Amino acid sequence: MSWLPLSSSGEGSRFTQELLDRVRTWAHDHLTQPLDAIGREGPVCPYVGPAMRRDLIWVGRVAGAQPWPAYVRLVLSDALELFPKLPPDNGGSAVLRCLVTAMPDLHDYTLIDDLHAELKTQFVERGLMLGQFYPGCTQPGLWNKQYHPLDAPIPMLVVRTMMATDFPFLLDRPEWMSSYVKKFAPGLPAHVRNVVVGRLIASANAEVPEYHLEEQVPQKVGAGRNQR
Secondary structure, eight states, rough: OOOOEETOOOOOOOHHHHHHHHHHHHHIIIIIIIGGGSSSSSSTTTTHHHHHTTTTTTEEEOSSOOOOHHHHHHHHHHHHGGGGGGGGGGSSSGGGGEEEOTTOOOOOOOOHHHHHHHHHHHHHHHTEEEEEBBBBBOOSSOOOOOOOOOOOOOOOOEEEEEOGHHHHHGOHHHHHHHHHHHHGGGGGOOOHHHHHHHHHHHHTTTTOOOOOOOOOOOTTTTTTTOOO
């Protein structure tokens, strides 16, 4: 399967173009706009706008209302291998890259959740994040638990670079935290290091430090990426 730049026009099938139009509209009208429900200032995702301007979002389409899980698994395996090769492979703009595998005709969203749960570790081990998006996704936001940032009009699995602000999403499993520490250890804030070390060395029944979200000033493009 191939992924096309979000800016593509006149490439691929009519169905692919319709998908690109839908993703562009959602990204422009929602992700790049402010929203009070988020619980913080700024657009829903501060990095989508810069990524669109630099043409660093690619979108692929898996057809069918009931795509074969084994095929989608192979597509995501290809995405895992392709992502590090996407331009640019270094510099500040590299953190803006985003690879979207959309399933616009999918009706049973358990496929999204199942593949996300199965494959997330493979991506985290490579310093990447795999996000699940679909209509009605109830995953809570960081700043407002009543806001659901992954509730999207199109079912999709999204690959992006792991950022330091992804720490709260990697607490559940020691191997995720190990990958996080391997990538970010030199620059981790003290309160994050305290929680990570506690989680990694604690026994199953031991109490560990609780992580409290601390509001941070948004960084410039290339210095980090806030999780929506």
